[in-house]
Amino acid sequence: MGVALIYDERTNLHKADFNHPENPGRIDAVYKFLKTSAFLDELKIYSPPEITDELILSVHTEQHLKNVKTKVESGGGKLDEDTYVNQDSMQPARLAAGSAVHAVDLVLNKKHNAAFSLMRPPGHHAESYRAMGFCLFNNVAIGAAYALSNYNLQRTAIVDFDVHHGNGTQEIFYNSSEVLFISLHQHPLYPGTGVKNETGEGRGEGFTINFPLPPNTNGETYISIFKDEIIPQLEKYKPELLFISAGFDAHKDDPLAQMNLSDADYRELTLLLKDFADRNNIGIVSLLEGGYNYEALSRSISAHLKVLNS
Numbered sequence: 001m002g003v004a005l006i007y008d009e010r011t012n013l014h015k016a017d018f019n020h021p022e023n024p025g026r027i028d029a030v031y032k033f034l035k036t037s038a039f040l041d042e043l044k045i046y047s048p049p050e051i052t053d054e055l056i057l058s059v060h061t062e063q064h065l066k067n068v069k070t071k072v073e074s075g076g077g078k079l080d081e082d083t084y085v086n087q088d089s090m091q092p093a094r095l096a097a098g099s100a101v102h103a104v105d106l107v108l109n110k111k112h113n114a115a116f117s118l119m120r121p122p123g124h125h126a127e128s129y130r131a132m133g134f135c136l137f138n139n140v141a142i143g144a145a146y147a148l149s150n151y152n153l154q155r156t157a158i159v160d161f162d163v164h165h166g167n168g169t170q171e172i173f174y175n176s177s178e179v180l181f182i183s184l185h186q187h188p189l190y191p192g193t194g195v196k197n198e199t200g201e202g203r204g205e206g207f208t209i210n211f212p213l214p215p216n217t218n219g220e221t222y223i224s225i226f227k228d229e230i231i232p233q234l235e236k237y238k239p240e241l242l243f244i245s246a247g248f249d250a251h252k253d254d255p256l257a258q259m260n261l262s263d264a265d266y267r268e269l270t271l272l273l274k275d276f277a278d279r280n281n282i283g284i285v286s287l288l289e290g291g292y293n294y295e296a297l298s299r300s301i302s303a304h305l306k307v308l309n310s
Contacts, residue, residue, distance in 0.1 A: 001110070001111065001112045001113045002042075002043070002044070002112060002113065002114075002308075002309045003043065003112060003113070003114040003115065003116055003305055003308040003309040004043070004044050004045075004046055004103070004106045004107075004111070004112040004114070004115040004116070005040075005043040005044065005045045005046070005115075005116055005118060005305070006045075006046050006047075006048050006099040006102055006103055006115060006116065006117045006118065006119060007027075007031065007045055007046075007047070007117075007118045007119065008047045008048055008095055008099075008119065010091060010092060010095060011024070011027055011092050011095060011096065011118075011119045011120050012024035012027065012028070012092075013086075013088040013089070013091060013092050014085070014086065014088065014089045014092035014093065014120065014121055015086060016084045016086065017076075017086065020084065021134075021255070021256060021292045022120065022121060022122070022134040022292075024120075025294060026120065026291065026292065026294065026297060027118060027119075027120055029294035029295070029297065029298050030118060030294075030297060030298045030301050031118065032298075033298035033299070033301075033302060034298075034301075034302060034305075037302065039302060039305070039306065042309065043305070043309070044112070046102060046106065046115075048095050048096075048098040048099035048101075048102045048117070048119065049095075049098040049101070049102060050091060050094035050095055050098050051094045051095075051097040051098040051101060051137075051142065053065060055097070055101060055142055055145075055146060056094075056097065056137055056142065058142060058145040058146065058149070059128060059138055059141040059142055059145050059172050060126070060128055060129070060137060060138070061128055061129045063129065064128065064129050064130055064131070067079070067130075067131070068085065068089075068090070068093070068131060068136055068137075069090065071085050072085050072086070072087060072088075072089050072090045073087075075087050076089065079130075079131040079132075079136075080130075080131065080132050082132065082133055082134060083131050083132055083133065083134055083135065083136070085136065089121075089136065092119075092120070092121065093121060093136040093137055094137075095119060096117070096119040096120060096121055096122075096123065096136075096137070096139050097123070097137045097138075097139045097142045097143075099117035099119045099139065099287070100117060100123075100139045100140060100142050100143030100146070100285065100287055101142065101143060101146045102115075103115035103116075103117055103143060103285040103286075103287070104143050104146055104147045104150075104151070104241070104285055107241065107283030107284070107285055108147065108151050108241065108283065112283070113277075113278075113283055113284070113308075114274070114277075114283060114284040114285070114286065114308040114309075115283075115284075115285055115286070116246070116286045116287075116288075116301075116304070116305055116308060117139070117285075117286070117287045117288055118288055118301070119139075119287075119288065120288065121134060121135060121136050122134055122135050122139070122247070122288065122289040122290060123135045123136075123137060123138045123139030123140055123141070123142075123168070123245075123287070123289070124138065124139075124140060124160060124162060124164075124166035124167075124168055124169050124245045124247070124289050125138075125164070125166070125167055125168045125191060126138040126141075126168040127167065127168040127171045127172065128168075128171060128172050132167075132168070132191070133164065133167075133168075133190065133191060134290075135168060138168045138169060138172060139287050140158055140160075140166075140169055140243050140245050140285075140287050141168065141169050141172045141173065143243060143285055143287070144156045144158060144173070144179055144241075144243055147241050147285075148178055148179075153178075153240045153241060154178065154240065155178060155179075155180070155237060155238060155239045155240055156178065156179050156180075156239050156240065156241045156242075156243060157179070157180040157181075157182070157234055157237060157239035157241075157242050157243065158173075158179060158180070158181050158182065158243040158244075158245060159182045159183075159230065159234075159242070159243070159244050159245070159273060160181070160182065160183040160184070160185075160244075160245035160247070160289070161183075161184050161222070161244070161245070161246070161247065161250065161269060162183075162185065162245055162246070162247020162248075162249060162250070162289040162290045163185055163186050163189065163247060163249040163250035163254065163256070163257040163259055163290065164185055164186070164189060164190055164191065164247065164249070164257070164290060165183055165185040165187070165189075165191060165192075165193050165194030165210070165212075166181070166183050166185075166194075166245050166289075167191045167193040167194065169181055169183075169245065170183065170193065170194070170198065170208055170210075173204065173207075173208075174200055174201055174204050174208060175200070175201050175202045175203055175204040176203060176204045176207065177203045177204055177207050179207065180207050180209070180233070180234070180237045180239060181207065181208045181209070182209045182210075182211075182230055182233065182234075183209075183210050183211065183245075184211040184213060184222060184225060184230075184250075185210075185211070185212060185213065186212075186213055186214070186215060186217070186250065186257050186258065186259055187212030187213060187214070189215075189257060194210045194212055195210060195212055196210055196212065198210055207237075209230075209233060211225055211229070211230075213259075215257075215258035215259065216258060216259065216260055217250075217259055217260065218259075218260040218261070218265075219260065219261045219262055219264070219265030219268070222250075222261060222265060222269060223265065223268055223269065223272070226269055226272045226273075227272065230272075231272060231276055234276055235276070235280075238280070239282065240282060241282055241283055241285065242273065242276070242277050242282055242283070242284050242285070243284075243285045243286070243287070244273065244284060244285070244286040244287070245287060245289050246286045246287060246288055246289060246301075246304060247288075247289030247290035247291060248266060248290065248291035248296065248297050248300040248301065248304075249289075249290035249291045249292055251263075251266075251291070251293065251296040251297070251300060252296075253293045253295070253296040254290075254291065254292055254293050254296060255292055255293060256290070256292050263296070263299040263300050263302075263303050264303070266300040266303050266304055267303040267304070267306075267307055270303070270304045270307040270308065271307050274307055274308060274310070284308060286304070286308065288301070
């Protein structure tokens with residue numbers, strides 16, 4: 001069944017009127033790379049639906065949704081020092097979140113073993129009550145909440161290997177045992193969260209696992225952590241669906257961080273997750289987060305997709 005690619009050119013309606021690293025060029029470069037390499041011909045491509053307010057509100061507050069709508073309807077501007085909208089941003093934001101929901105449907109209805117969303121804006125920094133870190137709505141959290149409620153799942157897992165901590169995803173599920181959230185990230189680095197003792201609260205105690213890593217960490221260390229700690233944690237938890245917050249900004253060529261991963265390292269990390277999913281007969285939903293060097297991002301996503309399609 002292979003991997004489904006979820007993409008819609010309307011993702012590029014979300015753009016700033018000033019220089020910003022999170023811009024349409026990211027997706028354009030990846031799509032062109034996949035098309036030039038002819039790998040795109042092997043993939044089934046789906047356009048996502050625009051998510052409803054109801055699904056956004058499954059993880060976000062009404063005030064947060066209102067704040068984003070109001071800023072968009074007023075012509076755009078900054079929601080915080082890093083996060084912008086323009087007058088057209090609501091549709092791309094709904095499509096990006098909708099891609100997570102559509103990916104869940106494709107995988108859990110057994111149309112594909114895995115699905116990858118090549119959509120933006122990213123989502124993992126968006127907390128229940130605010131946009132931040134380039135993110136408007138938390139796409140992966142919306143997808144996980146949808147899978148739990150619409151398919152009556154008991155356990156899902158999210159592995160976030162973006163170089164920045166997925167503070168929004170952590171905050172949304174911090175009191176839940178239905179989502180195992182695992183994050184590897186450079187620390188210290190924006191947003192400053194994700195230390196070891198952040199492990200969840202209440203029913204969620206023990207279901208948040210953070211691996212803060214120093215600058216210049218290489219792929220060998222990531223792979224060791226996956227093999228020795230993350231995969232065993234997943235085996236113990238036994239999720240019924242695996243999500244990946246797939247940020248590729250820990251790449252050695254990325255301008256926003258100081259880590260040393262390569263294209264081959266992302267291939268190996270994906271292999272480890274896919275092997276776990278295959279052995280346990282579960283699907284994978286992977287959603288693009290960060291990655292700001294166009295060439296490195298394109299090569300890393302291609303490696304990621306080829307493993308998911310195998």
